[in-house]
Amino acid sequence: MRIVVVGCGKIGKAIIQRLVAEKHDVLAMDNNPAVIESITNAYDVMGLCANGTEYGQLMEAGAHKADLFIAVTGSDELNMLSCFAAKRMGAKHTVARIRNSENTTQESLSFMIKGLGLSMAINPEHLTAxxxxxxxxxxxxxxxxxxxxxxxxxxxxxxxxxxxxxxxxxxxxxxxxxxxxxxxxxxxxxxxxxxxxxxxxxxxxxxxxxxxxxxxxxxxxxLGVEQKPIKSVIILGGGMTSVSLASMLTKSRISTKIIEKEEARCEDICELVGSGVTVIHGDAMSQELLSEEGINTADAFVALTGMDEQNILISVYAMSQNVPKIISKVNRSELSAIAQKLGVDTVITSKTIMADIIARYARALQSASGSKVETLYSLMDGNAEAIEFTVMSDFKYIGVPLKDVKFKKNALLAGIVRNNKSIIPTGDDVILADDRVIVISSNLGTDDISDMLE
Amino acid sequence: MNYRLIFNTMGKVLVILAALLLIPLIVSVIYLEIAPAWAFLITAGISFLTGLLLILTCKPKTNVMFAKEGLIIVSFAWIAVSLTGAVPFTLSGEIPSYVDAVFEVVSGFTTTGASILTSVEEMSHGLLFWRSFSHWIGGMGVLVFVMAITPKATDRSIHIMRAEMPGHSVDKLVPKANETAKILYIIYIVMTVVLIIMLLCGGMPVFDSIVHAFGTAGTGGFGVKANSIGGYNAYLQWVIAIFMLLFGINFNLYYLLLLRRFKSVLNSTELKTYVLIFLASVIIVCINIFPMYSGFEEALRMSVFQVSSIMTTTGFSTTDFNLWNSAAKAVLIVLMFTGACAGSTAGGLKMSRVVILLKKVGNEFKRVLHPRSANIVKFEGKRLDEATISGVQSYFTIYIVVFVATFLLVSFDTTYGFETDFTAVAACFNNIGPGFGAVGPMGSFVGYSPFAKIVLSFAMLLGRLEIYPLLLALSPNTWIKK
CATH class of the missing domain: 3.30.70.1450 (Regulator of K+ conductance, C-terminal domain)
Known part of the structure; x- marks a missing residue:
């Protein structure tokens, strides 16, 4: 597919990386020449130094012929405007990153999506939450x-x-x-x-x-792991992700505390999240504050400050306080590997989540035009993926017991859905036409089940 | 440094070279030439086996590469291709000295067209074909060819393209590097086929048409006749003159034509400069040589052909321009250095660099007159950043340095005088072919010592790859681990 990506920041770059791995024709646009240079050096894409709203530049980028146009610059307005322009020029689908400020309602967002003809609005903070x-x-x-x-x-x-x-x-x-x-x-x-x-x-x-x-x-x-439901959560940092997360948690009656450095922001958060959440004003790096707020009795600890290093370090401290569940947001993938080495078991990277969503969306668009992929999930930090296929009637092994079907070394059939019932397959199960099957593969970018067979 | 990737790519290049060697083998078989046929078969076999061995033993662990690997892959590939491509000449016994054979084939791949042969017409068809075919391959690039036909391009293959394609900046036509390579080759093939058909229509024999089309497309200049194109009729000379000009234009512009973006083509600064310099040179040369020829048409044809041939660094000739007066010769010498457009198959400094350098010099003048004036350099409608401009300036400096160094080294061979040495170096370094004096269009490089021939071969490679790749690959700093 021809895809145009406007804005090559952290999220844009992660999206480009994933789309290139999936063999799409990608054109990257950014108004910083140095960014474009590094993107074209690292990925097999075409670069264009432009800000993504100007008609001539969009023409040059081929926005009018694009199957998918993605605007993920840091500015909502710019994203909306360039998606609008691209849509009007003839782009088939447009996706904009809209972080909608906290007091925009869902209603006004859907109005904007409809008005601008967007296929999807992605909100990294909300999706991370x-x-x-x-x-x-x-x-x-x-x-x-x-x-x-x-x-x-x-x-x-x-x-x-x-x-x-x-x-x-x-x-x-x-x-x-x-x-x-x-x-x-x-x-x-x-x-x-x-x-x-x-x-x-x-x-x-x-x-x-x-x-x-x-x-x-x-x-x-x-597997030797007992599960106790989480009743109390401490969230570090008062960004938009924390606010979204706190709202979700209070809805499930989980007691939530947010610790935020800036007093004014604390008050804003109070206004946004309602009374179910305790908002603490203080420096999250202070261990005294953390023990005062009961870190050793919390069931979960979520580090969501803007600094990767801070999130990792404080998570390591929380580990020493025997908090059962620790989640740390780390934006740079290199640091995420280090964090896992230090024992932080759950590391969340928003750009990977975004890239997953976009890649899944692109696959779904493709499936509309011939291929049979339904959905796609990326596993193990993007080193493997789970793909949901619909089996066509011309599949070679229809009705053959699975133990006689030779899958490739790096592929595995993980589930069958038949008439809305799900089957975890064993060697005696068979695949029938019109089944939906879930296949796990470490060979990324496959879009046909036959490619996974010997 | 990703050694495995470098050697693996090298293996692929050798395997593809083996496949390419089968084409002249077929030609030899058609003309029933036994010795060259064996020579091609043996060379192809050796090349295939070595390549296969490299591919099998060096499986890259990762495909990550940086500019450094790109430059090294390109220079090693060109050296390997030259050394292997020379073997059939020696094996068949038609060029007994291996140094001479290397000179000839380097001259082929780098699209220079400088020859050590004294009697071209006695060569077998197979070898003549191979010589010209190497022009055609080298014109667009060996690795670009590999990229076009291998399905899997790595993410960073742009580094290879950048190292091999001439010009100060390499733009992709479409997002994928191997698609870009494919498009370039398709344009190239279509134009070559059109040229072959037009030559056939003018009554040129089939073999000559194909060989001359290769020479023109790659802006190489190897022919099959002692007097180059001089013996063919006026129509054929016009056709070749015009096609040489066409192959000297940036190929990106042809792609834009296909996309019907005529405006961007017409507004190209580089194209405008190219045409302007061409017309000005033709007028000056034509006035100067008018008395030597029998009519206006002939004088015009001679000047258009020679100007086009030298400017696009092809090196065909329809007349012995050694005999022209010094004004006409001076124009040709200047054109040797400017070359044609970036992104074409031509050599030389390239129009784009000349334009940028001159604009920068103009700015400096303005700055002296108005010390507080703000100046920028605009090229193809876009403002160039300081890094690009200083890149072009340093290229110019290293270009002069390499030229002077080569000239000094060649001058140690005292066989010929100043004019011959100077133009021999200029003709090789800029990938033109013939120079003046003893290496003129009717002469040959055979009289130089083996040492001078090696230096000149090296100069041809430096000129084709635009200096940096080869210098970096041979610089100890690239290899020593610190």
């Missing part, structure tokens, strides 16, 4: 994805101690457990594996597993 919220609801996971068909949940979690399972192969665990689940990806020492039946788990592995929702508590018990 949503992702953190999903994790808090299922605290042992470092990432939770709910597949479109519901019923399935894809959970990533870090194994702290698997002594009970040490040395056993994946298929032995499955037999012993009598629960239907599937370990679909394992990340160990920076390498991502798609495990087959003879794979053995080790402590410290980060695994991705698929199971149906009611089985999850039993499964966690089996």
């Amino acid at each position: 949503q992702a953190i919220y999903n994790i808090i609801k299922l605290p042992l996971a470092s990432k939770v994805e709910i597949f479109s068909s519901k019923g399935f949940e894809m959970i990533e979690l870090q194994l702290k101690n698997v002594s009970a399972l040490e040395g056993k192969t994946v298929s032995e665990i499955r037999k012993q457990a009598k629960i239907k689940f599937l370990i679909c990806a394992v990340s160990r020492n920076g390498e991502t594996y798609i495990p087959k039946g003879d794979f053995t788990l080790r402590s410290g592995d980060k695994i991705g597993l698929i199971a149906s929702e009611p089985d999850i508590p039993k499964l966690f018990k089996l």
Whole structure:
């Protein structure tokens, strides 16, 4: 697809990286020549130094022929204007980053989306908050994805101690457990594996597993991790993400505290989040303040300040205070690897979330034009992905038991949805036409199930 | 440094070279030339096996590369291709000395067209074809060719393109680098085929048409006749003159034409300067040589052809311009250095650089007159930043330095005088081919010592790759780990 990306900041860059990996034709636009230079050096894209609202420059960028036009500059107004212009010129779909200031209502946002002809408005802060919220609801996971068909949940979690399972192969665990689940990806020492039946788990592995929702508590018990629901959360930093998150948490009756440095901002937050949230004015880096506010009794600790380093350090401190769940927002992917090395189990990177959403959207657009991908989720920091396909009637192995279907080394069938019922497959299950199947693969950018077979 | 990636790419280049060597092999078979056919077959075999070995043993762990790797890949590839491409000449016995063969094939790939042959017409068809075919490949670039036909381009392949494509800045036509390479090659192939057809229509034999079309497209200049294009009729001379000019234009402009963006083409500063300099040179030369020829048409044809040939650094000739008066010769010498447009198959300094340098000099004048005036350099409608301008200025400096150094080294060979040495270096370094004096259009480089030939071969490579890649690849600082 021809895609134009306006604005090559952190989020723009992450989006470009993902889209290039998926083999789209990408044109990157930014008004800073140095940024364009570094983007064209690092990725196979065409660069254009322009601000993205001027007719001539948009023509030069081919916005009128673009299948997807994405505006992710730091300014809402600029994004809206350039998406509007591109749409009027003939771009098929437009996506704008709109961080809508906190007092805009959902109503006014939908009005703007409709008026500007946007296909989608993305709000990084809100989406990040949503992702953190999903994790808090299922605290042992470092990432939770709910597949479109519901019923399935894809959970990533870090194994702290698997002594009970040490040395056993994946298929032995499955037999012993009598629960239907599937370990679909394992990340160990920076390498991502798609495990087959003879794979053995080790402590410290980060695994991705698929199971149906009611089985999850039993499964966690089996893996030696007991789950206690989270009742109280301390959030550090009073940015827009924190506000969105606090609103979601209060709706689920979780007691929430926000710690923010600036007094004026504290008062603004009070106004925005309502009385369910305690807003504390103080320096989050002060350990005294944290113990005063009861860090050692909190169930979860979320570091959302604007500084990656600060978030990581304070998360490490929270670990020493035995907070059961620690979530840290880290914007730079290099630091996110370091944070995980230091033991911070859940690291959230908003740009990855954005890139996921855009890539998923692009895939869905493509599926409308021939290919059969329904949705796509990226796993293990983007080293593997889960793809949902609809099986066409011309698929070679219709009705053949799965144990006789040879999947490639880096691919795994993780789920089948038939007539709205979800099946975690075993070797005796079969694939039928019109089934929806979920396939995990570390070979990124596949868009046909036949590419995953030997 | 990503050594594995460098050697792996090198392997691919050698395998593709082996495939390319099969084409002259077919030509040899058609003309029933046994010795050259064997020579091509053996060379292709060696090249294929070495390439395969490199590909199999050096699987890159990562595809990450930086400007440094790009420059090294390009220079190594060109050296490897030259050394391998020379083997058939020696193996078949038609150019017994390997140094001579390397000179000839470097001259081919770099689209220079300088030859050590004294009697072209005695060469076998297969080798003549290979010589000209190397022009055609080298014109657009060996690695650009590899990029166009291999499906997987790495994210950073722009570094390779930048190192191989001439000009101060390389723009992609479409987002993907290998798509860009493909488009460039398609334009190139279509134009070459059109030229072949037009030459056939003018009554040129099939073999000659193909070979001359290769020479023109790559702005190379190897022919099959001792008097180059001089023996063909006026129509053919006009066709080749015009096509040389066309191949000297930035290929991006052809793509813009295909996109129907005629305005941007007509507004191109570089194109305007190119046409203007061409017309001015033709007028001066024509006035100066008018008395030597029988009529206005002939004098005009001679001046258009020679100006076009030298300016686009092709090196074909229809007359011995050694015999022209000094004013006409001086114009040609100036044109040797300016070259044609960036992004074309031509060599030389390139129009775009000349324009930028002159504009910058103009600004300096203005600054002396009005010390507080603010000045910028605009090129193709866009303001150039200081880094680009100083890049062009340093290129000019290194260009002069390399020229002087080469000239000094060649002068140690005292066979010829000043005029021959100077123009020999200019003709090789700017990838033109013939110079004046003993290396004129009717002469040959055969009289130079092996040392001078090696220096000149090196100058041709430096000129084609625009100096930096080769110098950096050979500089110890690139390799020593500190």
